[in-house]
Amino acid sequence: MNSPIRRVSAGCLLLVLALLVNITYIQAFWADELNARGDNRRVTIAEYARERGPILLADDTPVAVSREVDGDFKFRREYPEGALYAPLTGHYSYLYHRSAIERAQNDILSGEDDRLFVRRLIDLVTGEEPKGGAVKLTINPAAQQAAWDTLGNNKGAVVALDVRTGAILAMVTKPSYDPNPLASHSIREQREAWIEIHGDPENDIPADPDKPADNRAIAETLPPGSVFKLVTAAAALESGEYEPDSVVFGGAEYPLPLTNRTLPNQSGQACGSNDETTITNALRMSCNTAFADIGAELGDDALRDQAERFGFNSRPLTKDDMNAATSRFPDDPDAPQTVLSAIGQFDVTATPLQIAMVSAAIANGGVLMDPYVVQELRAPDLVSTIQQTEPEELSRAISPDTARRLTEMMVDVVENGTGANAQIPNIQVAGKTGTAQSAPERPPYAWFTSFAPADDPRVAVAVVIEDAPDTARSDIGGGRLAAPIAKAVMEAVLSS
């Protein structure tokens, strides 16, 4: 009987090996994937048991912190400034996961990042409670607050950029939401807060029509209207065919090619005598017919090429993983569509960030810096740096010469034209207004973009107002509504 017993023993050995190989596969190789699954609550609970690192502003003010509380979960996430920084911090929720920086930098904040491995090992040995690292943003609190305050009850967004580095100094969207209740440890409170924003299809509760969780500053594209004339003007000057004082068509209406329709000026009047004007004049007055004519002459390829060098058709902030939207110049417009595109209508769409990038490139001698919002990643001791963002050039959008001429033209807009509301005493400001039509039934979008000081630029701003409940429809315009906001933000940056 011994030989079958030996064979049975060998069989038992095989069973043991099968068990061991299987658990080795699960616990040593499959484990990372299992731990990364969204439906794995263990990882979430463990995350809550660890002190999550703070999110800091440029001056080290915390805008997201973890506080120790009693209960099953050891730490609660708190956002001292609430809605003001919500588009940046995002939310951190047990039921509804994470968004924005809380999502993009989760590995650092939770302490799971590979770059923190050695520290975790030390914590394991010393018995220290593991903690998360800190994320420091580029945001200037004074600029952020100024943008928030001056936006008032209007629905819109503001972006401010450091023109020399691409660092985002302010990112405001309104209406916003308070991420605190979403981070509550009460499931009910989380759910109520979420439903208030996103609705509940199962119970026929509609979402908030104002979409407070959408980040209008970087993630929503709108027709840019006249602010896009900066791109058209840049393309014209870069082509070598035009100078700032080149004479262009300036009639009250521009006949759209291939159609029997015409494109009128906002004022309904011609932009100069004999239906003629110069580019400088046309920009100051935001003359539609002049830029329609220039666009028709340059053609869609030249416009698209210039737009893409300013950042259109590629997604910004990918390094920071902020889910920004891509601004678009249409792929294949026909002749009338090209004319409309040249004045920022038809299918041209842009985010406030993109428009701020146009201003920033002009301000920075034609060099477009890659925008970023994460300044620095810090270790859990909150002092030592793990990673520092170095400014990077994104493209040479225009020549320094074109940049200088455009700056002069934009200064003229603020000093003598539609952008007068952005003037700052003793500081030269360059800017451009925009009032974009979208649908006949809704009010136009009011845009303004600017930079200052014009002779030594530091900050570029873009403002958009989608809806101004306190303003009559006929009064909605970039110069009237948006320029004062840009002014306040520039002042805040320049005085800090």
Added chain:
Amino acid sequence: MSLDQNRLRLDQPSNDDPVVPRRGRGTELILLVFAVGISTFAYINVDLGALGEVPPDALAYMGTFAAVAGLAHIVIRIRAPYADPVILPIVVTLCGLGLAMLHRLDIADEAARANVQLTWMLLGAALFIVVLFFVRDHRILARYPYLAGLTGLVLLVLPLMPVIGHDIRGAQIWIRIGGMSFQPNEAAKIVLIIAFAGFLVQSRDALALAGRRFIGVDLPRARDLGPILIVWLTALGILTVQNDMGPSVLLFGSFVLLIYIATERISWIILGLLMMLGGAWAAYQLVSQVRPRFDLWLNPFDDPTNQIAQALFGLAYGGTIGTGLGQGYPDMIPIAESDFIGAALGEELGLAGLTAIILLYALLVSRGLRSALVLRDPFGKLLAAGLASSLMLQVFVVLGGVTKLIPMSGLTTPFLALGGSSLIMNWVLVALLIRLSDAARRPAPTEAPSYSDDAVTQVVRLR
């Protein structure tokens, strides 16, 4: 292993140079000190990890374990002095780890199951002692194979009786008498293996006769298929009626292995595997609890709250070295205290700890199989091999189930899982293994005047 082989050679009777074989009791005592130590440290570790303090009753706990281990050790010294010294320490360690995990789950669930389990362990150890005292020679178990078989079958069907039968989580495998729940199939398993071994010793010659050849395999004669068919049908019957896969697989698997060892004919294994597959297919079609378990095995993440997904999450969370006792979330695995205690231990002790546990089982099984190899009487060989391989099968089916190697079927994890019936019957099983290893390692009587005559008488006495 080589040491043991040397020892076995020494064990051979030698008339001119009588050698006193090593009994290994000292080794057992030292290993038991480690076993009690590991158990106590695991218990303390749970409280340190989960509550941050040393449990106030740690000394009493250690005392209980030491008393159980010491008493069992003394009884072995008296009643089975040549027993394998590794078996008892392994069992004590496994019990200690199981109790620590139950205590850990008690903290999480605010329950008090570990105390109940500790009481059962004391009862199991008591039964262990009783078995060692009353079964002084394993061969007396071979006397009434048919009676044993009948007893086993009655134990199996008891849960289906009205009044005392009782189902938990859809499986009707419990009886309840006076407020106490008991799973009689745990006892039936041992009784039936004894019965199989006894039956096969009597009829193995007939079963070994070749019948028709089929694709190069000698099939048994049709008339000899009777016993395996009866067991197969019984197993399927239990499965269908009691809605529980585990015991059927275990029962059938053990029997096929025994019949193979008895007849030395591989065709029985092939036939058994085919019938197992056929049975599995039939069960998949007919038995309500089988299909969802199969689907769950293939797609565990369809419902991330289910046991398999949670067990995998737990194992993954534990990783290579585990979270440490008291510091994971094993309570998130449904019924972690019984069927899924393997996953709970894998989470908190990690791949390292779970590997150690599996190797403890492997060592235990190998000790049983070694006794089977060395034993001189066919019944003893069959019984030792049957008990050891059934233990292996049980461990494989339940741990393979919780780790998604095979579909989950309800079986307890020996010595670890919550459940009194399983625990005390496994202590009985270990008592038998101790008895068998003692017989295997005991030197044959050297002063016997005529060794061959004596051997013949022994065979006659078996009947």
